[in-house]
Structures are given as structure tokens and as C-alpha cells.
Amino acid sequence: MSTFKPNEILKNTHLQTRLVHTQAIGPEGFKSLSTPVYRGSSLFFENTAAQRAAINPLGLDYSYGVHGNPTQFTLAKKLAMLEGCQHGLIVPSGLSAIATTVLGLLKTGDHWLLPDNVYGPAQLLAKDLACSAGISFSTYNPMDLQTLANQLTPETRLVWVEAPGSLTFETPDLAELKKIVKQDFFDLVAQRKHSGNLSSDKKSADNPLSQAAVRTPLLAIDNTYAAGIAFKPFEFGFDVSVQALTKYQCGHADVLMGAVLADNTEVFAAIERKNRVLGLCVSPEDCALVLRGLLTLPLRYHHQAENALQIAKWLQAQPEVLCVLHPLMPDAPGHQAFVNHFSAAASVFSVVFKPEFTDNHAAAFVDELKLFHIAYSWGGPESLATVVQLPPARFNGLRQQYRRNAGPTVRLCIGLEAPEDLITDLQESLGKMHRQCT
Numbered sequence: 001m002s003t004f005k006p007n008e009i010l011k012n013t014h015l016q017t018r019l020v021h022t023q024a025i026g027p028e029g030f031k032s033l034s035t036p037v038y039r040g041s042s043l044f045f046e047n048t049a050a051q052r053a054a055i056n057p058l059g060l061d062y063s064y065g066v067h068g069n070p071t072q073f074t075l076a077k078k079l080a081m082l083e084g085c086q087h088g089l090i091v092p093s094g095l096s097a098i099a100t101t102v103l104g105l106l107k108t109g110d111h112w113l114l115p116d117n118v119y120g121p122a123q124l125l126a127k128d129l130a131c132s133a134g135i136s137f138s139t140y141n142p143m144d145l146q147t148l149a150n151q152l153t154p155e156t157r158l159v160w161v162e163a164p165g166s167l168t169f170e171t172p173d174l175a176e177l178k179k180i181v182k183q184d185f186f187d188l189v190a191q192r193k194h195s196g197n198l199s200s201d202k203k204s205a206d207n208p209l210s211q212a213a214v215r216t217p218l219l220a221i222d223n224t225y226a227a228g229i230a231f232k233p234f235e236f237g238f239d240v241s242v243q244a245l246t247k248y249q250c251g252h253a254d255v256l257m258g259a260v261l262a263d264n265t266e267v268f269a270a271i272e273r274k275n276r277v278l279g280l281c282v283s284p285e286d287c288a289l290v291l292r293g294l295l296t297l298p299l300r301y302h303h304q305a306e307n308a309l310q311i312a313k314w315l316q317a318q319p320e321v322l323c324v325l326h327p328l329m330p331d332a333p334g335h336q337a338f339v340n341h342f343s344a345a346a347s348v349f350s351v352v353f354k355p356e357f358t359d360n361h362a363a364a365f366v367d368e369l370k371l372f373h374i375a376y377s378w379g380g381p382e383s384l385a386t387v388v389q390l391p392p393a394r395f396n397g398l399r400q401q402y403r404r405n406a407g408p409t410v411r412l413c414i415g416l417e418a419p420e421d422l423i424t425d426l427q428e429s430l431g432k433m434h435r436q437c438t
């Protein structure tokens, strides 16, 4: 029996029954241009056969609200279109997009290789999974891809890329990276085995090292920086792309959300399955806000980026500044790789002060700013500033004269304010910091 009652069935029922079962007014004739917000946990079926037929893990699964709703599926479809792939999955945050991907693709005994400049909580996830799930991990230096080649093992199932990297914004040579992972993998692992660099007590040491026994690792990118605008991961050859929609896609600093995108159906199905068993879901209202954000995404992305570059160039010329870590600045680590692979920059970058300034000076500089808020995240209308603490190894990609002299670092995310006003604010704060130091 359907849970939906036509009016004649309700005619002789009590008020409270009618209050519960009154038919909603349908959307026919209401021609809104915006995507409606579809709410609902219990989704009813006309009969049991329809209920049994409804579950469709890879498509529009209208069986239970936790599996999605039309607002969410519209968003997933738009993002897949933006990235140039078949499948999209919407999850509650950028971090959960990373976690669902890794949990979906890896199992006990597998090895995950990730860059040492990766978004911090992804490293914490790797450590946690090593202890709790027996998924081993190691890190490579994205500016020295030999360190990646040296760590491939027959168990390496996933190679992670974040480009440009969080906080230091270096870009690896992605063409070389893809060649190592997708083309040279078998030779590299065979060489390492031959030279005794792979321990022979590993489970797979018994496997003949053939393409039948070991598959090339999957290649995934955290594409949050490019936001589906500045880099096309599937054209390039990535298997999976994750995005923190919290940033530019939402664009107004009021939604937390993430997405996993994949072109290969088998790869996507593995991630989708994991998402189901974890029970992750998002609200349709939040999806509608991100759908609204997508309408102006390219405009905001490019406009904020233009203002950010103007500010980055101004900062580079200031006496307090050692260097600006912005991938379009010629001295930025991996600048040429960025220009080769990316069609635009985002509006987030870091400023490295000269060595005479201390962490306290950098904190005072940030505290003095009037138009920048001290906050995490980026991609919203308000400009943000935060002092970041980096291990010295993170400056390895910098030119020699910078590497030796790096002082404290501040990350700036440029919003929608007039760049002239932001420069005045930065100038006044730099002046105060300078006076404190002299």
C-alpha cells in the first residue's frame, strides 16, 4: 500500500490523520530557474516492487534520504561536468572526501603514498589508518620525484597529489609524476626488488611481479586549489579528484562540504560503497547553497585571483618580505610546472618574512590587520590571514638564498574587497611590525 493517500481516502478521517497525510502542491507550472531544495528522509514507493527496484548505488538512488536527493544529485552532476568525468559523490566536508576515497580504495596491507606538503589532516588520517586498519603510508617530496620513485612497492595502490601544495604552494612536475606512477611503476618496483630494497618477507614478495599480479597505483589529486576551474584532472590522467567545496564552490564561507569525482565506474563504485557503509550524507539546503555558488564560481575565482596576484607582487617588493609563495611568481617552487599544467591561479598564497622577524612579529602583524580576519579556510568573500608554522624541510623547494633565510610565514587568502584597501591595511601592519623589530 502506498503511503501517499489521495484526497477521497482522507475524506472521512480525523483531523490529525489529515494533517499528516495532506497532499503537497506539486511543482507543475512553477517554472523557477533555481534548483529546488528537496527534503526527505523517508521516500515512499507506490508498491513493494517499486521499492525493491529503487536501489541504484551509482545513479539516482531514491530509496532513502541518506543516499541522496535531487538537489544533491544535481550538484554531483554539475561538478562531474565541471571536472570532465562521469561520476560525482557529495560528502560532508573536504576532509571526508579524502577519507572516503582512501577507505574506499585501500584495504589492509595496501600502501598509500602522499606528498609531504599535503593538507595536514590528511597526514593525520594516514597515521590513524596505519594504526587502525593496517594501511601503510609514506611521504614523498613533490619537488624531488625520485623520492616518489624510491618508495613505490608492489603494495602501493594509491598515489596522492596536492598541487599546488597546502601552505607552501609548490607544484610538482605532474607529467613526470604520472610517468613514474603509470608507466615506470613495474620497472621501478622490479629494480628495487632486484637490488634488495624491498623486504622479501612482504606478502606480495611471493607474487611474480607481472601486470597480472600487481596493478599500477591509482592516481588521485586534491583539486581544491583549482576548484574545477584551473586544472582538468581527468583530461590529464588522474583516476580520482577530490575537492573541498567549502572553499570557492560555496564561496561565501557558510557551508562545509566535499566532493569525490571519478571517471572509471569501478573506481567510483568502490568509493560510493564505502560512503554508504559510513552513512555520510549532506543536507539539501547546503547543496542548494553550493549550487548557487557555482553560478558565479568562475567570476569569483578569477576576480579574487587577479586581486591576489596584485597583492602578492606588491608584497614581494616590501623590505620585510623575503619571498612570496605564489605559483605565478617566477621564484615559486615548481613555477614552470604550474604554468605548464594550470590555466589560472587561486587567491591564496603565503608570505615568508626575512629572518630578523620572529614568530611573535608575524603574529603581531596578523593581529594588527583590520580588514583580514584570522581564520582557517579560503575561497570566501572576506580576506583571511593566519600565521603558519612549517618544518624547515617544507622550504626545500625554495631557491638556495631563500631556503637558508626563511623567517616566519603567513598565509593570506584574498577575498572580494578592493585590493587597494587590502594593500593599505597590509602596509600599515607591516610598518608597525617593522617598528617593533628596530
Ligand SMILES: Cc1ncc(COP(=O)(O)O)c(C=O)c1O
Pocket (backbone or CB within 6 Å): 093, 094, 095, 096, 119, 162, 166, 222, 224, 225, 243, 244, 245, 246, 256, 257, 258, 377, 378
Ligand atoms: C587542500 C585542502 N583540502 C581539503 C581541505 C578540507 O576541507 P574541509 O575544510 O571542507 O574539510 C582543506 C581545508 O582547508 C584544504 O585546504
